Amino acid sequence: MSDLSDSHIHSSFYRFVTLAEPERVAQRLREISTELGGNILVAPEGISAAIAGPAQALAKFELALQQDPVFDGAFTGMWFKHSACTTKPFTLIKVHTKPEIVAFGVPGVSGLPDASKANTHVPPAQWRELIAQPDVLVLDNRNSFEFKLGRFKNAVDPEVAHFRDFPAYVASHAEEWKAEGKRIAMYCTGGIRCEKTSAWMQEQGLDVYQLDGGIVNYFKALPDAERDWEGELFVFDKRIAIDTKLQETSTTAEEVYAGLPDEAWRLARAKRLDPGA
Template identity: 30%
Template sequence: MTSREDQTILLENSRSVAFRDLPPIPKGADDGTFGTILLMYQYVEPSWSKKEHKKALKKIIELGQKLSITGRGRVAPEGVNFTLSGMPKDVRTFCTALREWNPLFNETDFKLTDWLPKDKLFKSLSIRKTEELVAYGLAGDDKAPSLKKFAGTHLEADEYHKAMTDKDTVIVDVRNAYESAIGSFRPPEGGAELIDPKMRNSIEFPKWLNDPATQEKLNGKKVLMYCTGGIRCERATALLNQMSAVNPNLKPKGVYHMRGGIDRYVKTFPDGGFWKGKNYLFDRRMEQIPVTKNPTEVEEEVDSKCCLCRQKWASYRGKFKCSQSLCGVPVIVCTSCDDRALREPERLTCELCKEGYRVPDVEPDLVSLKRKAECLMEGLTYDEAETDRNTSTIKWKTKEAKEALRKCHSDRLFLSRLPLTATKAKIEESLGVIAKVKLVHWLTDRNSGAFYGSCLIQLESTDDQAEVLKKAAETGITIDKKKVKISPVWVRKEDQWPPMDYVNRQYPPVGL
């Protein structure tokens, strides 16, 4: 234990257990009276195949059932995310078994909390098969920013604490607004600036990040991100770094996130540090507070209010939801207003709806963004290319840059919003004499195998690509009276083309 700036720091709690032995069971915690809760996630890159995905789901459910583990989790092609509970020994055995099954889990940061009252354990085990771990709308390798290439830099809790004192820094709370309402970091005076994206759910984050007003706040600053346990920051920092790779007006001085999230910070700083209020949790504990901090003091730090009577209140109980259209987020209702909330649920309104706030509707083209960023990473710098915001084409300043692009196979296009009646012949007809189509690869749903209105096409040359993009920008390209969206595709030279699942066909597949 050390002390810095009048803050107690438990350095032994500040480090990840990745590639290390799990912490031993505390003396007395294994007498059958208490349980343990586990927070963990692990991304997989490249993503698991359908077969590997199914195998992982089966294995994890089998392990959980064998060891009487309870809780909730997701298994997606991109990895796993769990909040689980059980007896201290069983939870540790579960973690060890994952490491033995797949060495990938040696790098997992298993976050264990012992001394959990047994009434706070989950009642059952629910592991869902999903397509994405966090609902950012980034499912699939064609959209998700590569963590290996673009993820932010991890800081340990004590390092993150120090970074918050830097005035040339902004802190982004990557959680939902209803979580932030009952607790957040409050940097010291003269330190970093806290930014709340005011999101109702994670799928709004790419829009918020793509907003020019947001990018102006982040440009030229050191950016720190944080969330409950760390998983949301993995993709969030990667998306910011990927955007900055192609946007000359978005150049942060560095992008960082805290290993282990708020959970590890409040364990490292038992008196709270710069954390004020409660850490919203998605388990039966409901919230987490610094262990040595007076609960009354914690309540006083929170500014949240009951959505009905407006008295100061800092607890979510009763599963009350905002009644406004297209919202439905949790709302705070005090004990005095419980009955009224049940009688008049239409009166329940969250703080964002009260102020009429909506995240700016500036959705990024995630597929094009990823391909541009990765192509530039292959050896091109942004100074060598300029993106035309109106046509989405690339104007190359040097012959060397253009030649480097040719090596990235820029003779391809991504077509979306196609009518279900589209065929290869109709695509060729829509392009007329300006370009010759060599190949059409129909894109299908991962589960059903059905065509959903998108495809990749390969043209005769990069010049053909430029001509098609020019026509799309000037007059638009239609198929069966429906305007088609067309985006350039930048592909790394080591990528396989055609894809392994390519089949030469005139018509898109209909699926199962």
């Protein structure tokens, strides 16, 4: 069921930052997000969120996130990625505390900044040049059903069902890639999965780069993003998919998961997101 509102805005953001009291942070987030819908994860390693609401309420929340004394400046200068909505993306707001803001599956790996490692972030304009190079392997750091819906041209699908399966794929190919002299250009939806993966891949001896801000930032930064992109971008909310103009498409959850019996639980979850459907 669609809830039409020109002023309804989707906002995604994350930050890897040490949080000594995640539950205290989460409780304050619950108090300041009552006018919004979406999901916010808080962990000792930081915050990750996909939320939406009326423009004024969202702006009020984003200001509080950066200025509220409970957060002690941890989220000052946060980068919010916005897109307008036709369908209201979420019904309820949920704030959870977890051990990680994105589960990687390798003990001891964190997305927290490490000054001892090279900066792997590549801005959108430079990314276009990078992935055109013959020694570059373009690696999709998402689930296989996301890849099938849309991808950068000539990208490789690791064929994983969960992000926690991604390290095993990399480990099984790392020596081959190094022997071939490949540079790895890696991307994901908003950047967070690549943040968690890049430092670990450097430790495996790989020459790795990540698309800064992910696919969403690429679409926002480049008006002609369709030159490099095929298909649509899956989003984990009731909109299901967006195009390179950040506009909701007509794709349904049934179409995304068609012919994928192992993903039946994802379809069931999508139905729960939209009880009026």
